[in-house]
Amino acid sequence: MAKLQLPKRVVRFAVTPVVLFTLAVFLIIIPSTFAKQLQTNSPNGFHIQTNKPPATKPQQLLEQGEALYQAGRFTEAVNVLQQAVRSYQRESNNLAQAAALTNLCLVYQQLGSWKEAYATIDNSLNLLGWDKINQKLNVNNPKSELLEILAQTLNIQGELQLAQGQTDVSVKTSQQAEQIWKKLGDNAGVTRSRINQAQALRVAGFYRRSFDILNEVSQQLNSQPNSPVKVTALRSLGNVLQQLSELELSQTNLQQSLEIAQRLQLPLEISLTEFSLGNTARSLSNIKDAIAHYENAAKIAPNPLTKVQALINQLSLLVENERITEAKSLIPTIQSQLLNLPSNQASIYARINFAQTLTTIGNKKYIAEILATSVQQAKIIGDERAES
Structure with a gap:
């Protein structure tokens, strides 16, 4: 490649x-x-x-x-x-x-x-x-x-x-x-550390820098056997390309990630990549494919956070397309899953996204309760951005 x-x-x-x-x-x-x-x-x-x-x-x-x-x-x-x-x-x-x-x-x-x-x-x-x-x-x-x-x-x-x-x-x-892995001559360790750096840069909004790291890592892994590291590198690259609006390239890398994860029988990796494919399909306005990917992600997800994130994205997509009856059928499942989430940044943003989606179809009192919980958790973990 x-x-x-x-x-x-x-x-x-x-x-x-x-x-x-x-x-x-x-x-x-x-x-x-x-x-x-x-x-x-x-x-x-x-x-x-x-x-x-x-x-x-x-x-x-x-x-x-x-x-x-x-x-x-x-x-x-x-x-x-x-x-x-x-x-x-x-x-x-x-x-x-x-x-x-x-x-x-x-x-x-x-x-x-x-x-x-x-x-x-x-x-x-x-x-x-x-x-x-x-x-x-x-x-x-x-x-x-x-x-x-x-x-x-x-x-x-x-x-x-x-x-x-x-x-x-x-x-x-x-x-x-990464420097310690290099000293040990452990290429796999170096790769893991570099992917972590790219993830942090992506979260901080430095998409181009994140892309450069992940693109280089993916090239290095291209000739190597399939592995969980390869799955993650391709998915991470696909996510960054999606942020850069390079949607066809994003879809290609994510599909490769999914195929490898399926061959290796890695349920969590499959779920995470299905979720990312849903986001890219959504950006491409492929609503049917996006919903299918979100459904697959939620179905396969072995942990509540990944499941609820996929369900919330599916919910918001249905609301955007005025499929309100289908959207409302998801709400009870999401509500029950929110109770199982840990107090971390991803859980806070999941709740915020859920509340925002509910503004057009949900109970205002319940929305206020969700946001109050999010503010409280943001204070606990010291996340001022989420709190604001």
Whole structure:
């Protein structure tokens, strides 16, 4: 595939038996993966350990926490991961404890427990020897295992910052992670960090800069086997092209992303890409296709946020096209899904979008309640833009 030109008009871990499990966060940032023992990738995308020794108690707790996390049982996952953290603390295993804390941060993000998420990620970085004030590692001759967990933890910190609307800080944090991945010679890690940077730039409105990064990443991935990273890179590029009004190019990249996600059988990735295809089809005035993509996204979505975002976009599209009866039939489902959302930036904007759509067909009192909840949550997470 030739490099895209826009028109002028516009783990190796043999020591630490821990793993950072997968998170696909609401801003479609590349999934973050923890480090594990020597591992290979299974066809379904999960990690399989080779020559796996008998699991220790804290390792068993981590595996249990991951299973609970994947099942969406976040409160239970917190309790189990806290036990793992304490177990590693008793063993004075700082490296494993730091990785377990970073896992715990991921779960706190899903719960919208931002204070706990920040405290946990700070604790993890402190255990790894990271100087928060000077933004550097205070460890002489650090081993590769430490650097790999540090890079992954910085990636997740960048995602946390982006989730709170701190785009500039998120970019810098992801750049720090990228430098560590380069030092380790880990091209996949470099790619993940660069995609995170591009995502933050896109959210901040720097579409051209985001495009340049994602276009380069996509070219690098073009000759490589299909992977979740490739799915995310193509989708991210499609999203930026949509923002730049290059709709045919957007659709092409998004369709490629969807096809790979389907081959790899990745439900969340399929849902996210269907959602993006719906947005591009909508911009192309292909109403029928847009509704179909939104319906697919909501049907496949394994988490409530992605589901409710797709339903709200479908609702607003139906209202725009004066299909009021169909639109009203979606409202009860959306209302029930809103109750399950964490307190984060994406959830706040989902509520605001829902309220705006309801202004023409909804109850004014209920709309006021939604907006009041949004303001309250924006204050909690310190998002002044959303609050205004």
